[in-house]
Amino acid sequence: MAAEAQATAAGGLAGEMEMEAYRRLFPLAFLERHLRESVRPDARRLAEARPTTIALAAVSSAHGSALVRLGDTAMLASIKLEVMSPSSEAPDEGSIAVEFHMPPICSPLVRPGRPAEVAPVISKNLEDILMSSGMLNLKELCLISGKASWLAYLDVYCLNADGSLLDAALISAVAAFTHWWLASSGMWCMRLVACLHARTRMS
Numbered sequence: 001m002a003a004e005a006q007a008t009a010a011g012g013l014a015g016e017m018e019m020e021a022y023r024r025l026f027p028l029a030f031l032e033r034h035l036r037e038s039v040r041p042d043a044r045r046l047a048e049a050r051p052t053t054i055a056l057a058a059v060s061s062a063h064g065s066a067l068v069r070l071g072d073t074a075m076l077a078s079i080k081l082e083v084m085s086p087s088s089e090a091p092d093e094g095s096i097a098v099e100f101h102m103p104p105i106c107s108p109l110v111r112p113g114r115p116a117e118v119a120p121v122i123s124k125n126l127e128d129i130l131m132s133s134g135m136l137n138l139k140e141l142c143l144i145s146g147k148a149s150w151l152a153y154l155d156v157y158c159l160n161a162d163g164s165l166l167d168a169a170l171i172s173a174v175a176a177f178t179h180w181w182l183a184s185s186g187m188w189c190m191r192l193v194a195c196l197h198a199r200t201r202m203s
Contacts, residue, residue, distance in 0.1 A: 050164060054171065056179040063152075064180025068172040072162035077154065077172035079180050084151040086142065094141020094149035098127040100156045100169055107161040122166055126156065129170060136177070152180075 023030045023041070030041075038046050050071030059065035064079035086093060100123040102116035110116045130136055141150040154176065156169045 052171070054175050056175060056182075062176075064176045064178075064183065066172050066175030066179055068168055068175060070164050070168040070171065072160060073164055073168045074159040075168045075172040076157045076159055077169070077176035078157075079176050080153045080155075082151045082153065083143065083148050086146065086149045090138070091146035092142045092149075093138035094143075094151060095138065096127070096130070096136060096141075096152045096154060098123055098130065098154045098156075098173075100126060100158070102158045102161065106158040110161075118165070122169055125166055126169055126173060130154075130173060135174070 034041055035046075040046060040048075044050070050073075051069075052071075053069045055067040057065060058067035058076060059078045062078035063081045066077050068075045068077070084095065086095075100119050102110050102119045104110045104112045107116075141152065143149050154173055156172055158165060158169070
């Protein structure tokens, strides 16, 4: 039984290596074959979405964070807040800085010391989508008009690149902001309860 299992495993590994070699040598034929069979290389149907998981509070030191897996693609998003002086053009608004990172660990195509060419493109697209969607209201980041507001640093790290990078980055960013808002709401609720409790005791 053990010998049969080893033989099966060896055969499966050999088959995977042959398929990978075929994909690298004949990429167009490889894709055309899957299109004819209406199946993706990872065995999903063409219209079938990747399995998605979201874990909030992935980084305890961040104000908001999320770990997202979209198929085999993994993204970690974190938000750190800093008080800044708002600009004279927008004295009642905060600001958001978006940065997308692709370390060499995420893909063999990313070389150490050489930033991935797609990283700044995804950073720009991510910022454009977040700002144009209406999800973020910069006025809500204002602390004292004309004097102080929040600067939110959004950093998205690609831990494993296996396609759909912008989709996974966007999901992780939205999830991280959601975690921040939930945590902020909880903090203010606790303060409100404490305040009401104190007022009740005084009365």
